[in-house]
Amino acid sequence: xxxxxxxxxxxxxxxxxxxxxxxxxxxxxxxxxxxxxxxxxxxxxxxxxxxxxxxxxxxxxxxxxxxxxxxxxxxxxxxxxxxxxxxxxxxxxxxxxxxxxxxxxxxxxxxxxxxxxxxxxxxxxxxxxxxxxxxxxxxxxxxxxxxxxxxxxxxxxxxxxxxxxxxxxxxxxxxxxxxxxxxxxxxxxxxxxxxxxxxxxxxxxxxxxxxxxxxxxxxxxxxxxxxxxxxxxxxxxxxxxxxxxxxxxxxxxxxxxxxxxxxxxxxxxxxxxxxxxxxxxxxxxxxxxxxxxxxxxxxxxxxxxxxxxxxxxxxxx
Ligand SMILES: Nc1nc2c(ncn2[C@@H]2O[C@H](COP(=O)(O)OP(=O)(O)OP(=O)(O)O)[C@@H](O)[C@H]2O)c(=O)[nH]1
Ligand SMILES: [Mg+2]
Numbered sequence: 001x002x003x004x005x006x007x008x009x010x011x012x013x014x015x016x017x018x019x020x021x022x023x024x025x026x027x028x029x030x031x032x033x034x035x036x037x038x039x040x041x042x043x044x045x046x047x048x049x050x051x052x053x054x055x056x057x058x059x060x061x062x063x064x065x066x067x068x069x070x071x072x073x074x075x076x077x078x079x080x081x082x083x084x085x086x087x088x089x090x091x092x093x094x095x096x097x098x099x100x101x102x103x104x105x106x107x108x109x110x111x112x113x114x115x116x117x118x119x120x121x122x123x124x125x126x127x128x129x130x131x132x133x134x135x136x137x138x139x140x141x142x143x144x145x146x147x148x149x150x151x152x153x154x155x156x157x158x159x160x161x162x163x164x165x166x167x168x169x170x171x172x173x174x175x176x177x178x179x180x181x182x183x184x185x186x187x188x189x190x191x192x193x194x195x196x197x198x199x200x201x202x203x204x205x206x207x208x209x210x211x212x213x214x215x216x217x218x219x220x221x222x223x224x225x226x227x228x229x230x231x232x233x234x235x236x237x238x239x240x241x242x243x244x245x246x247x248x249x250x251x252x253x254x255x256x257x258x259x260x261x262x263x264x265x266x267x268x269x270x271x272x273x274x275x276x277x278x279x280x281x282x283x284x285x286x287x288x289x290x291x292x293x294x295x296x297x298x299x300x301x302x303x304x305x306x307x308x309x310x311x312x313x314x315x316x317x
Contacts, residue, residue: 032171040117046116047110049159050117051168052126054152056102063102065147071183072231075141079234080104083133085256087126088237095275097265098169100176100234104130107165109280119156119228127154162193162276168265176234178209179223184231185212188220229260236263240274242299255298257285 032307044050068076077099082105084097093112098105106126108114114119131152159165171292182204189200204212216222224232236259241252261268269276274283287295 004240044117044119044122044156044158046117047160048167048209049110049162049163050112050122051105051157051159052106052108052123052154052158054127054130054154057088057151057153059102059150062150066142066144068249070187071180072228074228074230077235077296079134079137079141079232081237082137083130083256083300085258085294086133086137087130088156088239088256090129090238091126095168095239095280097237098172098234099237101179103172105169105172107169107275112282123154127152146179159243165276166263166269173234173263177232180231181209181212185215186229188216188222192220192278201275233260235260235261236287238275239282241282242285242287242295244287244299245262252284253302254282255302257287258294 014048019030040107047225063073066076070090080099080102083100084106087104087106088094088097091106091108091114093108093114094106095109097109110121115125131150134150134152135146155167159168185204186200189195189203195203207215213224216224237256238259239254240257242255242257243252261271274281287299290300
């Protein structure tokens with residue numbers, strides 16, 4: 001009799017708590033779950049090039065506050081490059097990245113299945129990783145402390161054909177040429193001949209590229225074509241098997257290689273044929289001295305033992 005009473009009590013407690021759990025669950029699942037249906041499917045169509053372009057917000061102010069060199073600050077541009085390297089290391093389906101000024105474009109291979117091709121996921125991961133890496137890498141390149149947190153907008157653009165993709169990248173590289181030639185002439189006039197911003201602007205109004213080239217050469221003895229390629233062409237990042245030894249297989253590691261080539265030319269796409277190939281396999285890059293700091297530090301980090309590599313990752317590029 002005594003045991004039966006205890007058994008009945010236990011059974012009723014178990015049933016009561018099970019009922020409580022069930023009713024809590026059903027509240028969570030059935031009554032409110034419908035709100036999930038408001039989320040929209042934003043999967044990107046198959047078989048298109050996915051380009052994500054990020055751009056710094058109000059970088060005219062950010063560059064002023066941080067005293068960037070005019071018109072090009074090598075170290076500041078390398079903070080952008082280093083952040084983009086991190087993005088490419090994380091997202092291995094990015095086959096090419098292209099950066100200039102405060103913007104970077106990331107090209108995902110057509111067949112990528114990353115994050116089920118969900119547009120918002122791809123865009124927000126790339127933009128937020130770029131932003132956080134920009135902040136993390138800053139002290140490695142810049143001597144002045146960061147005064148406030150920068151932010152970047154981002155957009156997804158889809159290109160159905162290889163030609164569209166090439167035209168997109170050519171458009172961005174032509175933009176560098178136009179802006180950099182103008183800015184170089186503008187800042188020479190302001191900083192070296194003492195013209196005001198307005199006077200320099202008036203002097204350059206209505207001029208063509210040839211006129212600006214001539215002005216730079218005649219007045220400042222500058223051959224524009226001899227200026228650093230990074231300023232004139234922007235930076236192309238490609239994933240490559242990097243050969244550093246004398247023999248082809250001597251030392252070969254995969255890294256993200258910065259290039260400052262003319263991507264408008266057909267030759268670029270021939271040399272780096274893996275980008276548009278049906279089956280993407282990183283090409284080979286023969287690294288010769290002097291190597292860019294961006295690349296040499298990646299290679300050095302790959303040589304270190306694994307734990308050190310993880311630590312280095314936080315510090316380098
Ligand atoms: N001095 C200097 N300025 C730079 C450098 N790179 C980028 N900038 C600045 O960043 C600006 C980038 O241009 P935009 O993206 O069109 O302008 P923004 O001020 O960022 O404006 P939003 O993108 O519309 O927010 C340039 O106009 C420059 O003022 C650099 O190497 N040196
Ligand atoms: Mg901007």
